Amino acid sequence: MTFAGRHVLSISDFARADILHVLASAGRLEREPRPDLLAGRLMATLFFEPSTRTRLSFEAAMHKLGGRVIGFSDVGSTSTKKGESLADTLRMVEQYADVIVIRHPRDGAARLASEVSRVPIINGGDGANQHPTQTFLDLYTIAKLFPRLVDGGEPLTIAFAGDLRYGRTVHSLLVALCHFGVRVLTVAPRGLEMPDTYLNHAFTAGIDVEPVPSLQEAVRRSDVLYMTRLQEERFPDPLEFGHIKASYRINAAMLAGAPAHLRILHPLPRVNEIAIDVDRTEHAHYFAQAGNGIVVRQALLGLVLGKM
Amino acid sequence: MKERDGSGAHKVRQVEAIASGTVIDHIPAAMTLKVVNLLAEVEDQVFVGINLRSSRVGRKGVVKIAGRELPERTVSSLALIAPQATISIIRDYEVIAKYQVPMPDVFADIARCDNPNCVTNHERWPTRMEVVLRDPLTVRCTYCERTFAANELSLI
Ligand SMILES: [Zn+2]
Numbered sequence: 195m196t197f198a199g200r201h202v203l204s205i206s207d208f209a210r211a212d213i214l215h216v217l218a219s220a221g222r223l224e225r226e227p228r229p230d231l232l233a234g235r236l237m238a239t240l241f242f243e244p245s246t247r248t249r250l251s252f253e254a255a256m257h258k259l260g261g262r263v264i265g266f267s268d269v270g271s272t273s274t275k276k277g278e279s280l281a282d283t284l285r286m287v288e289q290y291a292d293v294i295v296i297r298h299p300r301d302g303a304a305r306l307a308s309e310v311s312r313v314p315i316i317n318g319g320d321g322a323n324q325h326p327t328q329t330f331l332d333l334y335t336i337a338k339l340f341p342r343l344v345d346g347g348e349p350l351t352i353a354f355a356g357d358l359r360y361g362r363t364v365h366s367l368l369v370a371l372c373h374f375g376v377r378v379l380t381v382a383p384r385g386l387e388m389p390d391t392y393l394n395h396a397f398t399a400g401i402d403v404e405p406v407p408s409l410q411e412a413v414r415r416s417d418v419l420y421m422t423r424l425q426e427e428r429f430p431d432p433l434e435f436g437h438i439k440a441s442y443r444i445n446a447a448m449l450a451g452a453p454a455h456l457r458i459l460h461p462l463p464r465v466n467e468i469a470i471d472v473d474r475t476e477h478a479h480y481f482a483q484a485g486n487g488i489v490v491r492q493a494l495l496g497l498v499l500g501k502m
Numbered sequence: 503m504k505e506r507d508g509s510g511a512h513k514v515r516q517v518e519a520i521a522s523g524t525v526i527d528h529i530p531a532a533m534t535l536k537v538v539n540l541l542a543e544v545e546d547q548v549f550v551g552i553n554l555r556s557s558r559v560g561r562k563g564v565v566k567i568a569g570r571e572l573p574e575r576t577v578s579s580l581a582l583i584a585p586q587a588t589i590s591i592i593r594d595y596e597v598i599a600k601y602q603v604p605m606p607d608v609f610a611d612i613a614r615c616d617n618p619n620c621v622t623n624h625e626r627w628p629t630r631m632e633v634v635l636r637d638p639l640t641v642r643c644t645y646c647e648r649t650f651a652a653n654e655l656s657l658i
Contacts, residue, residue: 204647280625300621302645321619323646391649 198500201308202316204324205366210373214344217334219502220486220493231501232261238291239265240283241318242298247462247484248318248327252295255491264291284310293499296320314498322362328461329366331490335483336418339457343374353379353412356422356442356467358388363461364422365392372399380405381412383438386428409444413452419444421460421467421480445469449477459483516564517551523568525590525597526580528556533583533653534563540579540657542567558586574604579612581605582631582652585639608632609641613655620646629658 195215201207208216237256239249244267253263280303287294288311296307297318304317304324319325337343340350352371354364358380368378369392378401380388388403396403406412412419424442429435443466444458460468460480472478496502529537534552542548547568556562571591580587580603591599611628622629622645631641631650639652 206647280621281627298621299619300624301617301619302621302643302647303625305645306621306625306627320621321646 196500197497197502199314200498201304201314202326202494202498203304203308204317205326205329205370206324208326208370213330213333213370213373216330216490216493216497217337217344219497220330220334220490221338222502223492223496224489228259228496230260231496232256232259232499235261235292235499236290237261237263237265237293237295237495238287239263239267239295239318240287240297241265241267242280242296242303244268245297245319248297248325249295251484251487252316252318252327252491255488255495258488259492259495261495265295280306281310287311288313293495316494316498322360324366325362326366327487327491327494328363329370330494331483331487332363332367332420332459332461333370334490335459335479335486338486339479340417340455343376346375349375349377350417351377351379351415352418352420353381353406353416354388354420354422355381355409355412355444357386357424357428358382358422359386360425360428361422364388364420367420368392368401368403369395372396372401376401378403379412379416381407381409381442383424383442386424409442410448410451413444413448413456416456417453419456419458419477421458421464423465423467439466443467443469444472446471446475449475452477516554517566518549519595520549520566520568520592521595522593523566523570523591524572525592526565526567526577526584527562527588527590528558529563529565529584529587530653531561531563534565536583536657537563537565537580537587540583541565541572541577543570546570574601578604578606579609582609582613582639582641582655583657585636585652605633605636611658613641613652613657615643615646615648616650616655617643617646617648620648622646631655 241249249267256263284307293314295316295318296304298320301321301323303320308315317324317326343350358364393403424439426435456477457479458477462484531553549566551564553561577589587603589601590597609631615622615629630644634640634642640649641652642649
């Protein structure tokens with residue numbers, strides 16, 4: 195399987211075998227670090243909107259492979275403010291970068307970039323659309339915790355909780371999980387349920403998606419609980435928001451009846467949907483999850499640059 | 503066969519006959535003016551009928567463009583707004599060719615993406631809509647990956 199020169203734009207572009215190849219490559223790099231793999235290579239990070247955590251993760255990944263990094267994360271300092279088109283910015287940067295990571299507020303910006311650029315584009319998040327490296331790291335995390343995700347066996351039960359309507363991470367992860375025969379539970383406030391498009395996608399893939407009434411029930415029945423933020427601006431009534439926020443907050447006491455193997459994931463940053471006292475439980479896995487982002491991004495960089 | 507409306511030779515013609523040119527029939531009534539905008543050139547002589555009765559599509563529209571035979575390639579964009587439409591090429595009041603609107607796999611730069619945050623609404627870049635379902639016609643924007651009912655989209 196060759197990944198050399200390939201763009202990483204949307205999880206929908208990756209078949210099951212592609213995903214397995216990325217996960218296996220990340221696993222290899224985790225066991226055997228390759229500090230010189232990308233020596234002499236240059237990664238450009240074009241962050242048209244700030245995202246410190248994503249940018250740091252990509253930069254750390256490149257440095258750990260011996261490559262170099264240039265980029266910007268402040269649109270005010272670039273010529274975009276002067277009206278330069280995204281395509282022209284790409285045509286300039288591709289002259290000297292070997293791989294380009296782009297983060298952009300508009301949906302589809304990374305795909306547009308890929309149609310201009312001769313060097314691989316990695317999407318670091320395009321508006322509300324896609325953030326594929328997050329999806330790969332989520333999958334890597336789940337597969338590392340529960341190898342039967344990819345090896346087969348009793349299907350995993352994965353619960354998604356919080357804002358399932360606007361949360362792009364849960365949409366992409368659900369699409370990816372459709373390759374792996376899981377059971378899905380959803381817990382969402384009225385109006386923020388998983389959109390029909392994704393439910394239909396899961397249905398077509400033969401994946402069971404079951405809405406459950408409470409976080410407690412999801413905790414009791416899941417292997418993985420994937421939490422997301424609730425954003426106040428989605429609720430017209432602040433009182434309603436306060437009330438709903440309380441019922442989508444998990445704390446250590448609620449985990450008393452949880453199965454021992456339950457692991458809680460979160461794309462971070464959390465606000466208060468996961469109480470601090472959960473951090474000390476064996477169920478907390480969100481910081482380890484974020485840490486997995488480095489090795490997964492290393493694998494993607496190594497693959498698209500044809501070095502793995 | 504004489505150029506006539508689908509309603510039969512005995513009925514009164516609902517739109518002026520043309521000696522030569524192209525007749526686009528069985529357009530959903532509400533889409534008729536969009537079809538004119540899409541296909542007619544500034545200099546064209548165009549006859550339009552809206553809200554005519556049709557047994558096939560309920561209330562329909564008919565557009566006749568005199569003096570110009572539109573090739574199949576030109577009318578393929580019609581599939582987005584009037585997938586049921588039929589095209590007749592007229593010469594000397596005779597229908598010399600009649601075909602259905604061909605359904606392309608992709609509509610390139612024909613409709614605007616309805617997602618206000620789509621990059622194609624913020625950069626000068628052609629839109630691209632992939633057909634995901636033929637009936638009802640549903641398309642997916644290549645860029646923002648959203649799906650839309652074709653009749654919701656506005657034309658470029
Ligand atoms: Zn779009």
